Amino acid sequence: METIHTTLATPWHPHGRISISDQSEKGYLFEFYYAIDINRVIDGNPWTFNKHILVLHRLKSGEDPLRVPLYSVNYWVQIHDLTMILMSESMARQFGALLGSFVDYDAKLVSKGFGEYIQIRVQIDIQAPL
Known part of the structure; x- marks a missing residue:
């Protein structure tokens, strides 16, 4: 049986060590030794x-x-079939507010002329039904 450490070390590719402590029923505490590692995760x-x-x-x-409430997760969401006028940061913020809480917007896709969709990062309450 794989442990949480060996399972996550592969996709996270840390430059330094990761210490993982079992916090009983509350979960796990991950301690990263380099800021680049925690930022990437x-x-x-x-x-x-x-x-x-x-x-x-x-x-x-x-x-x-x-004591930290662990009730939300950030997701990247793609919104398709929009006209170019709706592919703005202001509209991305409005779409994000409909899904949860707006966190970020990927303007690179629109600015490069792809225009097929916009991508927004939203914080979603995992206690609420989708």
Whole structure:
């Protein structure tokens, strides 16, 4: 049986070590030794382990990991069949608000003239039905 460490070390490709502590029923605490590693993992979210979503939160100094509410995950969402006038950051923010909370917008696709879809990153409450 694979452990969470060996399963995640492969797709995360860390430059440094990752320490993983079992926090009982609350989950796991991942400690990264290089900022580039944590940034890549957070930016690459969502991740899964054994067909379960990993809900990640970057701890702030002094924050208790056992008291962090883990109820939301960021997803990249593509919105297709839009006219060029609807492919703006302002519309991306509105679409994001319909799905959850707007986080980011990938303007590269539109600015390069692809124009097939826009891509937005939204924070979705995983307790709520889709």
